[in-house]
Amino acid sequence: MRIPNWLALTLIIGAIFLGAVGAMWGAIEAVALAATLLPAPPEPFATIGVIVAKIGLIVFGFVMGLASLMTLFGDRKQSARIQNRLGPNQAQFFGQSLIGLPHFIADGIKMVLKEDVVPDDANKLLHTAAPALMLIPALVGWAAVPFMDYYCHAPSDPEAARMAIQASYPFEVCKTQTSNYFQIMHVNSGLLFAFAIVSIEVYGNAIAGWASNNKYSLLGGIRAAAQMISYEVSLGLSLAGILMIYGTLDFREMVVHQAELAWGWLPLWGVVVQPLAFFLFFLAGMAETKRAPFDLPEGESELVAGFFTEYSTMKFGVIQVADYAATVFLGGLTAVIFFGGWHVPFLYADGFYFGGLAGEPTLSLPYHLVVATRLVAMCFKIVVLVWLQFMLRWTLPRFRYDQVMMLGWKVLLPAALANLLITALIVSIF
Amino acid sequence: MGEVNVKTLEQRERTFLEQSYIPEIVKGLGVTVKHFFKNISPFEDERMTVTYNYPEEPTEYSDRYRGQHRLMVREDGQVRCVACMCCSTLCPADCIHIEAAEHDDPSIEKYPEVFVIDQLRCIDCGLCVEACPCDAIRMDSGEHVEAFGDRGKAFFDRDKLMELGGQSLAEQGGDHIPEHPS
Incomplete structure (x- = not known):
């Protein structure tokens, strides 16, 4: 069957x-x-x-x-x-x-x-190291991404957990012992860390292009470097407004801030607070992952395969996986910054509250199940965002190189600056 | 001097919203998302894919598909062909070889002792079927001629062609032949 x-x-x-x-x-x-x-x-x-x-x-x-x-x-x-x-x-x-x-x-x-081919006169050491230099940054960045909040021990005492929730609306406060289970490394400047790590990925591309001893590869590497530097600016600036609103660089605290509900029903996720910033960040992030419609470094129609023209075997495989890992990483960052991370609307430590936090939960859940739901929610958001990136990749035709540069410098950068200015005005007035 | 009929097309200016691409991207995304979800639907008739999984799901041939030849048989199981040579004469590829012989039954004038079709030469034109006056050869079996690893196997003889054959509804010899006294 x-x-x-x-x-x-x-x-x-x-x-x-x-x-x-x-x-x-x-x-x-x-x-x-x-x-x-x-x-x-x-x-x-x-x-x-x-x-x-x-x-x-x-x-x-x-x-x-x-x-x-x-x-x-x-x-x-x-x-x-x-x-x-x-x-x-x-x-x-x-x-x-x-x-x-x-x-x-x-x-x-x-x-x-398959047979591993290294071209004549290529720098063998760099040619071999470049794929790793691409993959490692895409994975190291995950150290700062939180999958779930601090885990409260002693879940067997529902009375304590319940008091902890109502003590400080709308956040849950653990009064018992806590552990940071679902984040590899809790850094209070997680955003800076993630950005620093993402930025080094371009070294792998540039080195791969240069070390292959091939003109197509070199052009692809140069394109990758130029494109990533251009989009890094908009990528960072688009988040400046978010930083102003949340007042922190810590991913965990950013997500905690997104637990609030406006008017009791609208979750104040980053995408609601800063829709333009989300658009700019997602666009610039897609350009950073170097996939269509921004696949100029690869340049199938003019550069054979761009910076990985001379790669074969698992080296080629690693370059591909590095691209996809960067895609997943962008999904993770977007989920944490703009889509409320592990938060499920109306879900608190002991169940769903549909009618405000006063009184009993509408749907009571054990704490373990709440934790599992939040983990699933986080993973689900990442998967949906990755799916969306692939949808866009197969929807849009690719840009010409000058159009990519023009979009980066003449459209995204001014828009990010305008977004920053307006956010600054609103934040300083209220 | 003839007049050249030039049609002036008005170039429409792109509006600001179109220039910003955002609504257009959303529209395009709508199309791809619609295709994606329709095509992963568990209900087959909602999908837009038209691919046949060929070896697993064989394609349906039309009734007029010209497949492997077959020789029809009489009521008593003998070959219907009377070796009139119409088909082999008409065959443009010259792939039908018939050797006629006398039949024991006096009411049947001739029968093909040897009837061979060279499938490597046959161009599947169907003219032999058109030419046959007594509905003895047909190409309506709906089966492929198989591939051969050996040229000798491409010569289909009378018995092999008769394996697929059935009885024809047409009356043998038509109305003009008097009934056999038996």
């Missing part, structure tokens, strides 16, 4: 969600449980152990899983559906084509087994 596509899709996406959330949470809870039962290991090892577990689960479990699956689902299947095609469906596991999942594995095996 053949499994229908929609069922396979539901199963695979459900597996990603459950795997990400369940593994992230279950493993950390298991570590905490082990800490209570076993004698505590000496201090540096305990912290290092938890951090390694977080990195493994968040970065390699969720982000890399999603990014590499995007090579199949995002680029091949989604584009096929948009264009009324079917996409890859011939490779099969036990007679099941599973919406092309075996193709993804076959591609990986093919990439690993």
Whole structure:
């Protein structure tokens, strides 16, 4: 019997969600449980152990899983559906084509087994290092992205948790012991960190272009550098208004601020407060990921494949995955800054309150379920934003190079400045 | 001097909203999103994809598709062909080889002792079917001629062609032949 596509899709996406959330949470809870039962290991090892577990689960479990699956689902299947095609469906596991999942594995095996070609007179060291220089920044940035708030221990005492909620509307305040489980590294300047990391990604592109000893590659690398520097300005400036409103560089606090509801029903997410900034940030961010309609560094029609013309085997695969990882990272940043991160509207620590915080919750939920819902909400927002980027990528035709530069400097930059000015006026008046 | 009929087209200025691309991008996004969601619909008839998964879902041929030849048989299972040579004479590819022989039954003048179609030469024109006066050869089997790994296998003889054959509804020999006394 053949499994229908929609069922396979539901199963695979459900597996990603459950795997990400369940593994992230279950493993950390298991570590905490082990800490209570076993004698505590000496201090540096305990912290290092938890951090390694977080990195493994968040970065390699969720982000890399999603990014590499995007090579199949995002680029091949989604584009096929948009264009009324079917996409890859011939490779099969036990007679099941599973919406092309075996193709993804076959591609990986093919990439690993192919011959690795380094051109004559290329700088072998830099040629080999460049893909890593592209992938690593896209993954390191996740250190600052929070998937969930501080986790309150002692959830078994509902009375304490309930008082904690009502004590300071609309935020939940943990009066008991807390742990920062769902963020790898809590830096109070997380935004600066993320931007610094995103900016270095261009070194990988420029080095890849230069080290290949190929004119197409060099042009692609130069284009990548110029484009990223141009869009970095609008990317940063578009967020200045957000910084003014939230008054913090800390991603966690930004998300906490977005818990407020205006008039009791409209969640004051970043996209509601700063719609223009969201548009500019998303556009500039898409330009940063160097995918269509901004795929000038790749330049299929004029530069063969741009800065990765001379790459083969898994080096090529790593460059592709780095692109998708950057796409997922942009999704993560946008979800945290503009879409309320882990927040689900009306959901508080002990359930849904549809009619204001006074009185009992409309729908009571145990604390663990609330945490799981929030983790799923965060992952879901990231997935939707990644999906939206792919939608845009297959909707818009690509720009010419001068148009890209003109859009960056003559449209996005003045718009970001105007947005900044208006926000500053409003913030200083009220 | 003839007049050149020049039609002047008015170039419409783009409005500010169009110039800003934002509504247009949203419109375009609407189209792609509509296609995406229609095509992942669990209900097959809502999808807009027209692809046939060919080897798994064979295409339906029309009734007029000219497939592999077949030789029709009489009521008693003998070949219907009377070896009149019409088809082999008309065949533009010269791919039908017939050797006629006397039939034991006095009411049947001839029958094909050898009837071979060279499928490598056949151009599937269907003229043999048009030429046949007694509805003995047909191309309505709806089957492909298979691919051959060996040229010798491309010669389809009488028995192989008769395997697909059925009885024709047409009366053998038409109205003019007197009924067999038996």
